[in-house]
Amino acid sequence: MPNDTLNWSKWLLEARFSYMTEEQKQQSIRWLLSVRNAVLHNAGIKPSNTIIDIGTGTGLLGFGALDFIDNTGKVIFSDYAKDCLDTCKQVAEKLNTDKKIEFLLSDCLNIKLGANTVDRALMRSVLVHILDKERAISEIYRILKPEGIFSAFEPVIRSNTRCAELVNPEDLTDYTEFKQAEDECMDSMDNPLTNFDENTxxxxxxxxxFSDGIIDKQIVETKYEVKKGMVKSWLTTPPSPGTKTMKEKFLMYFEEPKIDRYIEELQKALENRSVTIKSNVLYIKAKK
Ligand SMILES: C[S@@+](CC[C@H](N)C(=O)[O-])C[C@H]1O[C@@H](n2cnc3c(N)ncnc32)[C@H](O)[C@@H]1O
Structure with missing residues (x-):
């Protein structure tokens, strides 16, 4: 799917699963639900709380949070992408709930709420898309009431298993050059996806x-049977709308035919093999 027709809700509903088999997609959805449960649990929500889901996307956390409040509480679904809020509105209409719901079209670098206005701020995989993470975290601090809690989940992309780790150097004609390019991209401090880890x-x-900041780092392992065409999909699926695919990043280093040969050789080396992809993920909990 070309990047320019990809918006956030399309990416969340379709593109991110596009290289997966149905079984892998279901595994991924089960994992997302377990992440949602952990973030909500860590937030220690009280029934009367005002909660904001920042970068709500298709409402993974926001809709889950509704189960924790009564009609004295409120959930604010917030995102800078209108298409995401439109999707959440459609889901909310179908839910026909009597719980209080609000929608806030707002950049998380400048949240359109006053200081000390929410009890809980929730986030999943949003900071990873923000270059200026300090600004985003200070905005969360500003809108939280005293004693308010920030609960979030973020993947540490720079810790992901890299392609070069999955194959033997002799499997690829240009192994060393591609490993170096891959490492440079994955360690870049100019890219929001890679410019942080738990210490940051x-x-x-x-x-x-924030006080009482707790970061629970976990290692997630995903096992894949590499199917036909899967490597090409990995390298040509954007990690988020409007961002460069790995193939597009490689174009900054190599001519296209060389990259296509790399993809072909990588596919041949991995096809029908079971690979384990490891990555570090962070569960963040902090009190104002
Ligand atoms: C990977 S999605 C996660 C969506 C949702 N939190 C979930 O768990 O499924 C990232 C979300 O962050 C939103 N986002 C990215 N940058 C943002 C910004 N500067 N301000 C507000 N939202 C942003 C995107 O629109 C998208 O919905």
Missing amino acids: IKELLNKTG
Whole structure:
């Protein structure tokens, strides 16, 4: 799917699963639900709380949070992408709930809420898309009431298993060059996806004024049977709307035919093999 027709709700509903088999997609959805449960549990929500789901997307956390409040509480679904809020509105209409729901079209770098206005701020996989993470965390601090809790989940992309780790150097003609390019891209500090790890987040929580910051780092392992065409999909699926695919990043280093040969050789080396992809993920909990 070309990047320019991809919006966030399409990416969340379709593109992110596009290289997966049905079984892998179901495994991924089960995992997303377990992440949702953990973030909501860590938030320690009280029935009367005002909760904001920042970068709500298709409402994974926001709709889950509704189960924790009564009609004195409120959930604010917030995103800078209108298409996401439209999707959430459609789901909310179908739910026909009597719980209080609001929608807030807002950039998380400048949240359109006053200071000290929410009890709980929830986030899943949003900071990973924000270059200026300090600004985003200080906005969360600003809108939380005293004693308010920030609960979030973020993947540490720079810790993901890299393609070069999955194959033997002799499997690829240009192994060393591609490994070097892959490492440069995955370690880049100019890219929001890769410019942080748990220490960065810990430092920013302290710097912006949060106390009791807890970061629970976990290692997630996903096992894949590599199917026909899967490697090409990995390298040509954007990690988020409007961002470069791995193939597009490689074009900054190599001519296209060389990249196509790399993809072909990588596919041949991995096809019908079971691979394990590891990545670090962070469960973040902090109190104002
Ligand atoms: C990976 S999705 C996660 C969506 C949702 N939290 C979930 O768990 O499914 C990232 C979301 O962050 C939103 N987002 C990205 N940058 C943002 C910004 N600067 N301000 C507000 N939302 C942003 C996107 O629109 C998208 O909905």
